[in-house]
Amino acid sequence: MNELPQSLPCLLLPLQSGGLIIPNANVVEVALAGQLSSAISSPFILGMMDWRQAQIPVMSFEGLLAGRMPNNLALRQVAILRGLHHPGQLPYYGLALAAVPQVVHIGADDLLQVEGDAPTACHSRVGLGGATLMVPDCAVIEQRLLDAFSPAEALE
DSSP: OOOOOSEEEEEEEEOSSSEEEEEGGGEEEEEEOOOEEOOOOOSSEEEEEEETTEEEEEEOHHHHHHSSOOTTOOOOEEEEEEOOSOTTTOSEEEEEESSOOEEEEEETTTOEEOOSOOOTTEEEEEEETTEEEEEEOHHHHHHHHHHHSOGGGOOO
8 A cells, every 4th residue: 555645845936025835746847037028018927938839927926916016026037837727728827936946845744824814816824944935826826817818818
């Protein structure tokens, strides 16, 4: 009989202020930010990036939370995430990172629930090793990305 794993490999995705924690399986790769093309007027979409012969939207999580693009956003790395809830319309999307992500293995007792309301687009806030991190709500993020595009601007 197969034994269940004792930990879940996750990535800590650093933002300008704080960070996200997400299961490693949701992240396809971390890429260097390339040239972005943008004709999108959005408070959180930075533009479209060529990735594996496709155009994917690249977003700022901070912009999504604040409703405006953050000041001094240095775009160096992009986490390429799988579209989980609308894979036909949004198979992949990019998330701007402030630094290189860190792989962590999280056991059942490693995370602590942080009291208080989680920000919009966050499932919850958790404590890990003295840091407070956000668990993203991918359904909300993906819907906001889809809502930002008109029907004429279909994502391929």
